[in-house]
Amino acid sequence: MKQFIISSETDAIREVEERGDQTEIARFMKEEVKKQLKQFLDEAPQYFCSPSGPKLALVIDGKCLMYALEPSLRIMLLTLSLNCSSVVCCRVSPLQKAQVTSLVKKGARKITLSIGDGANDVSMIQAAHIGIGISGLEGMQAVMASDFAIAQFRFLEDLLLVHGRWSYIRLCKVVMYFFYKNLAFTLTQFWFTFGTGFSGQRFYDDWFQSLYNVIFTALPVVIVGLFDQDISSSLSKKYPELYKEGVRNMFFNRRIVAIWACFAVYQSLVFFYFVSLSSSTSRDSDGKMFGLWDVSTMAFTCVVVTVNLRLLMMCNSITRWHYISVGGSIIVWFVFIFVYSGIMTRFDRNDNMFWVIYVLMSTSYFYVTLLLVPVAALLGDFLYLGVQRWFFPYDYQIVQESHKDDADNINTPDSQETKEHLTPDEARSNAISQLPKEVSKHSGFAFDSPGYESFFATQFGKYVPPKAWDVARRASMKSKSKPK
CATH class of the missing domain: 3.30.110 (Translation Initiation Factor IF3)
Known part of the structure; x- marks a missing residue:
C-alpha cells in the first residue's frame, strides 16, 4: 500500500x-x-x-x-x-478516539462501529453507532458500555458477516411485511367506502380489526425475525462480499417499498371486489342473499389466509416453526370466529355477526372463494419472485443456487475424497465440527480460547491435530462420560 x-x-x-x-x-x-x-x-x-x-x-x-x-x-x-x-x-488519547469516530460519523454520514477491550476505549465505543466490547484482561468497562460483547476479537467475523447480515435481512423482511399486511387490510376497507358514499359504515367487525395484528398475523412474523437464514454461516464467511448488500441497502429502499405497496394494493382489490361481486349472485342454504357481515367475514378470512401464506413465500429457510405459526394463526382465526359468531355475540348483544360463519360454511361458495381468492391474490407475487430470481438475482440467491446440492452430498463418496485434500486447518475445523457441543459455565477470554478441542476429541474416539496450547482439560467445561 x-x-x-x-x-x-x-x-x-x-x-x-x-x-x-x-x-x-x-x-x-x-x-x-x-x-x-x-x-x-x-x-x-x-x-x-x-x-x-x-x-x-x-x-x-x-x-x-x-x-x-x-x-x-x-x-x-x-x-x-x-x-x-x-x-x-x-x-x-481516549478523547481523540472518540473525536475521530464522531468525525466520520457526522462528517461522512457513515455507519460506524467501534471495538475495544479496556476503559480507554469507552468514549470511542459510546461515540459510534454500534459499540462492541471485548471481555478480557483489561476489565469489564468496555463491555458494560457496549451494545454487544464478545470474548475474543476473532468472534467479530461471525458477529458481522453472519449474525449481523442475518439480522439485517430479517429486520428488512419484518418491517416490510408489517407495512404490507396492514396496507392490504386497510385498503380493503377503503374500497368499501366508495360503495357506501363515504358514509362511515364499517366493513369489518370491531373485533376483527382489533385482533388482526395482535393474534391472527402476529406469531409468523416473529418466527421469521428469529429463524430466517438465506445461507448457512459457513457460506456467509466464505463469501464476505455478501455483507455489502446491507451496506448498499439492497433490501430496504424506495424501490422495495414501492413493490410491496403495489402488491398490497392489488391484493386488496382482489379481496374486496372478488368477494363482493361473487357474493352478489350467491345464496345461502335458505336461498337468501348474503349480507354485509357475511361478505366482510368472507373477505377477512381470505385476508388472514393470504397474508400468512405470503409470509412463507418470503422465507429463505422454512422450519417446522414456520408451519406451526402460519397454520396455527389460520386455525386460531377459525376457532375465534366459530366461538364469536356462535356464543360471544349473544353476550355482547351483537346480532350482526350471529351465526355468520356457520351460514357461510354451509355453502359451496365459501370453499370455492377460499381457494380461488388467495391463489389470485398471490399469483402476482409468485410471478414476480420467479422472474426476479431467474433474471435479476441477488448475490445471495446466486450462492444458494451454487450450493443447493451441498447438503445432499455430505455422505457421498465424492465428499469423502475431497476431505483427503483439506489443509491441516480445514481438517481440524471439520473434525471439531463433528464433536458433541461442550457447555461452559463461564465466559471471557480466559475461558473461551480454542485449546480444549483435542482433549475432548480423545474422549469420543476422534483425532484432532493438537496445538501448542492443548495441554490440559478445561476445568470449567462439562464433558460427557464415554459410553460403555
Missing part, C-alpha cells in the same frame, strides 16, 4: 521542541500537519487514475492528530481518510 505518514518524530519538529517554546511548537506543528495534509490530498488522485495502482493508507500519531482535528483542518483530514483504504491513528 502507498502510505501517507504524518508523524511528529521528524528532525524539524524535534529541533523546534528542543527550544522549549510551547507557542512556537504548536504553531510549527500545525503548519507541518496542514502542509502534509495538502500534499497528500494533491498526491492521492494520481493513484486513482491507474486501475492497477496501490491502495492508500494514512498513518498519523497522537500529537499530529491533535492539530488535524482542529476545525480548520478536520475537513482535509476527513477527505484524505475517506480516500484511503486504511487509516491508522497511533498513540492517541
Whole structure:
C-alpha cells in the first residue's frame, strides 16, 4: 500500500521542541500537519487514475492528530481518510478516539462501529453507532458500555458477516411485511367506502380489526425475525462480499417499498371486489342473499389466509416453526370466529355477526372463494419472485443456487475424497465440527480460547491435530462420560 505518514518524530519538529517554546511548537506543528495534509490530498488522485495502482493508507500519531482535528483542518483530514483504504491513528488519547469516530460519523454520514477491550476505549465505543466490547484482561468497562460483547476479537467475523447480515435481512423482511399486511387490510376497507358514499359504515367487525395484528398475523412474523437464514454461516464467511448488500441497502429502499405497496394494493382489490361481486349472485342454504357481515367475514378470512401464506413465500429457510405459526394463526382465526359468531355475540348483544360463519360454511361458495381468492391474490407475487430470481438475482440467491446440492452430498463418496485434500486447518475445523457441543459455565477470554478441542476429541474416539496450547482439560467445561 502507498502510505501517507504524518508523524511528529521528524528532525524539524524535534529541533523546534528542543527550544522549549510551547507557542512556537504548536504553531510549527500545525503548519507541518496542514502542509502534509495538502500534499497528500494533491498526491492521492494520481493513484486513482491507474486501475492497477496501490491502495492508500494514512498513518498519523497522537500529537499530529491533535492539530488535524482542529476545525480548520478536520475537513482535509476527513477527505484524505475517506480516500484511503486504511487509516491508522497511533498513540492517541481516549478523547481523540472518540473525536475521530464522531468525525466520520457526522462528517461522512457513515455507519460506524467501534471495538475495544479496556476503559480507554469507552468514549470511542459510546461515540459510534454500534459499540462492541471485548471481555478480557483489561476489565469489564468496555463491555458494560457496549451494545454487544464478545470474548475474543476473532468472534467479530461471525458477529458481522453472519449474525449481523442475518439480522439485517430479517429486520428488512419484518418491517416490510408489517407495512404490507396492514396496507392490504386497510385498503380493503377503503374500497368499501366508495360503495357506501363515504358514509362511515364499517366493513369489518370491531373485533376483527382489533385482533388482526395482535393474534391472527402476529406469531409468523416473529418466527421469521428469529429463524430466517438465506445461507448457512459457513457460506456467509466464505463469501464476505455478501455483507455489502446491507451496506448498499439492497433490501430496504424506495424501490422495495414501492413493490410491496403495489402488491398490497392489488391484493386488496382482489379481496374486496372478488368477494363482493361473487357474493352478489350467491345464496345461502335458505336461498337468501348474503349480507354485509357475511361478505366482510368472507373477505377477512381470505385476508388472514393470504397474508400468512405470503409470509412463507418470503422465507429463505422454512422450519417446522414456520408451519406451526402460519397454520396455527389460520386455525386460531377459525376457532375465534366459530366461538364469536356462535356464543360471544349473544353476550355482547351483537346480532350482526350471529351465526355468520356457520351460514357461510354451509355453502359451496365459501370453499370455492377460499381457494380461488388467495391463489389470485398471490399469483402476482409468485410471478414476480420467479422472474426476479431467474433474471435479476441477488448475490445471495446466486450462492444458494451454487450450493443447493451441498447438503445432499455430505455422505457421498465424492465428499469423502475431497476431505483427503483439506489443509491441516480445514481438517481440524471439520473434525471439531463433528464433536458433541461442550457447555461452559463461564465466559471471557480466559475461558473461551480454542485449546480444549483435542482433549475432548480423545474422549469420543476422534483425532484432532493438537496445538501448542492443548495441554490440559478445561476445568470449567462439562464433558460427557464415554459410553460403555
